[in-house]
Amino acid sequence: MTVEVEHLAFAYDEKPVLTDVSFTAREGQFLSILGPNGAGKSTLFRCILGLQTKYTGSVRIGGTDTKTLSPREMAGLVAYIPQSSRPTFNYSVFDIVLMGASRKLSPFRAPSREDNERCRWALEKVGISHLAQRCFHRLSGGEQQLVMIARALMQDAPVLMMDEPTANLDYGNQLLVMRQAKALTKEGYTVIQTTHAPEQSYLFSDRILALSGGRIIQDGPPAEVLTGETVETLYGISVRVVSLENDKMRVCMPINII
Amino acid sequence: MRNRQKTEKDTPLGAEAAQRRHRAVLVILAAALILCLLLSFTLGRYPVPLRELLGILAAKLGLPVEPFWTRQMELAVWNIRLPRVLLSVLVGASLAAAGAGFQGVFQNPMASPDVLGASAGAGFGAALALLLDLSNSLVTLLAFGMSLLTVALVFLIGRYVKGDRLVGLVLSGIIIGSLCQSATSFIKLVADPTNKLPQITYWLMGSLSGASWRDVRLAVLPMLLGLALLLLSRWQINVLTMGDDEARSLGVNAPRVRARIILCSTLLTASAVSVSGMIGWVGLVIPHMMRRIAGSDYRYLMGASVLGGGIFLLAVDNLSRTVSESGIPIGILTAFIGAPFFIWLITGRVDHYDG
Known part of the structure; x- marks a missing residue:
């Protein structure tokens, strides 16, 4: 499903956070939003998710303006995979994933046996069936992130929004989570992530959006966006971008440090 | 721990097994409550044997039973013991459910039914009415009304607090609650120390010793309504504990559901406090204890809290009737029992899953 953002602007206490942001994420696309701290990534994210509605411009998903949608309808289109979830109470992995069923339940109902089945399917799909009855608190960061992905699959929404999904993960888990997300785009899911890792977004994305000072400074395929110039504009650090393995991978080398 | 993990991994029905286990806990609790109810009549100054009790109850229900009991026994059962036992269960269940509801809504295991000033408001209302x-009916009604009014005021102020909505609510709850307590203290100061002050003090301590059918009739409807709505909202409370953003993106209108849960919990607290005075600890301790045996999932936790709260308060009230002639006010006993119990609870092992 397509996500279209048009002329989106948001100001906090008259201080502009986002200015004239427009882009389109198509079905099956892996879109990374790259930008330094304070660039407006989180705000953009919250606007798309409908958690922040005091913006001007429009966000349309599958052609529908999201401002006209109820939380329930919205949840049928977009699933949110938070960076880290720390539930106050001690839920099992199974129960957390089961929460993805909520949008289909009428207010006073609890999940049914069929929901249990779908929950097992979602756990199986991200390869964490063995964690089903474990306590969520006790999992590693990578496992928790996979649980969040399973919950999004349970939710059965065509667009997945991941907020810095690999920020707290070790190297192995970062790649595991990214590969999982990439595999989902092959099935038609649209994945939008915010990230602090230029190299990783190059490796996995179909498109990179470079956001700086609340504006999109570049939007295109990774090969066009991930250049020394862009990285320097974004982060204020001079880098040499080195291409490896027939340009399948690019590495940023900070010039002043090495 | 290793073993358990292994078996759960190997069982394809792990989730159903866990759900069955939790349901079994509810059945056991329900059985314990019934047992406790029956036992309650056999304790105290006029112990009524089980056979006579069942006979009296059957006769009251219109079954053709020849009385083999004394008239005095029948009056004791029907006019004194039964309303008190019913009220204990209702008040205990309400306070525990309200506590569980507030803990879920505020994502805070320290929340209790007093968190938004419901008890303090009721206390002020009752003190004013006694002054x-x-x-008696008006004391109850004024306590109930002030309790609702206090929470409404807290809710209103909370809307205007800058920053985090939940913290804002809790803060305004603390402010208005302590304001109510000061007002109550002022009333105690000006109240006639020979008759009114003891009355007020006694009311505030919380007691079920004067329980009558009138109290049951006044409280039962709002309590059943609140309990029913909380039980029906069990799954939405689960989702709400994930925080507003996550709940919303999962399709749950967090502010609306929270308002409903707060309303129900307040209704329960207000009705409980207005008929029994301030009975502390039940709303805090019981949900915690139930989390230990029924898990954190509100699908089972809410029901377990309702049953557990009923059992606990009934048992404590039985104790209060048994240990002394006049009966120690139950609010004091719940604190004496609740505090050490809570210490034991929070210093013990925590995790329910992963053995």
């Missing part, structure tokens, strides 16, 4: 020499 003005109003009738």
Whole structure:
């Protein structure tokens, strides 16, 4: 499903956070939003998710303006995979994933046996069936992130929004989570992530959006966006971008440090 | 721990097994409550044997039973013991459910039914009514009304607090609650120390010793309504504990559901406090204890809290009737029992899953 953002602007206490942001994420696309701290990534994210509605411009998903949608309808289109979830109470992995069923339940109902089945399917799909009855608190960061992905699959929404999904993960888990997300785009899911890792977004994305000072400074395929110039504009650090393995991978080398 | 993990991994029905286990806990609790109810009549100054009790109850239900009990026994059962036992269960269940509801809504295991000032408001209302020499019914009604009014005021102020909505609510709850307590203290100061002050003090301590059918009739409807709505909202409370953003993106309108849960919990607290005075600890301790045996999932936790709260308060009230002639006010006993119990609870092992 397509996500279209048009002329989106948001100001906090008259201080502009986002200015004239427009882009389109198509079905099956892996879109990374790259930008330094304070660039407006989180705000953009919250606007798309409908958690922040005091913006001007429009966000349309599958052609529908999201401002006209109820939380329930919205949840049928977009699933949110938070960076880290720390539930106050001690839920099992199974129960957390089961929460993805909520949008289909009428207010006073609890999940049914069929929901249990779908929950097992979602756990199986991200390869964490063995964690089903474990306590969520006790999992590693990578496992928790996979649980969040399973919950999004349970939710059965065509667009997945991941907020810095690999920020707290070790190297192995970062790649595991990214590969999982990439595999989902092959099935038609649209994945939008915010990230602090230029190299990783190059490796996995179909498109990179470079956001700086609340504006999109570049939007295109990774090969066009991930250049020394862009990285320097974004982060204020001079880098040499080195291409490896027939340009399948690019590495940023900070010039002043090495 | 290793073993358990292994078996759960190997069982394809792990989730169903866990759900069955939790349901079994509810059945056991329900059985314990019934047992406790029956036992309650056999304790105290006029112990009524089980056979006579069942006979009296059957006769009251219109079954053709020849009386083999004394008239006095029948009056004791029907007019004194039964309303008190019912009220204990209702108040205990309400306070525990309200506590569980508030803990879920505020994502805070330290929340109790007093968190938004419901008890403090009720206390002020009752003290005022007693000062003005109003009738018993009016004391209850004024306590109930002030309790709701206090929470409404807290909710209103909370809306205007800058920053985090939940913290704002809790803060305004603390402010208004302590304001109510000061007002109550002022009333105690000006109240006639020979008759009214003891009355007020006694009311505030919380007691079920004067329980009558009138109290049951006044409280039962709002309590059943609140309990039913909380039980029906069990799954939405689960989702709400994930925080507003996550709940919303999962399709749950967090502010609306929270308002409903707060309303129900307040209704329960207000009705409980207005008929029994301030009975502390039940709303805090019981949900915690139930989390230990029924898990954190509100699908089971809410029901377990309702049953557990009923059992606990009934048991404590039985104890209070048994240990002394006049009966120690139950509010004091719940604190004496609740505090050490809570210490034991929070210093013990925590995790329910992963053995």
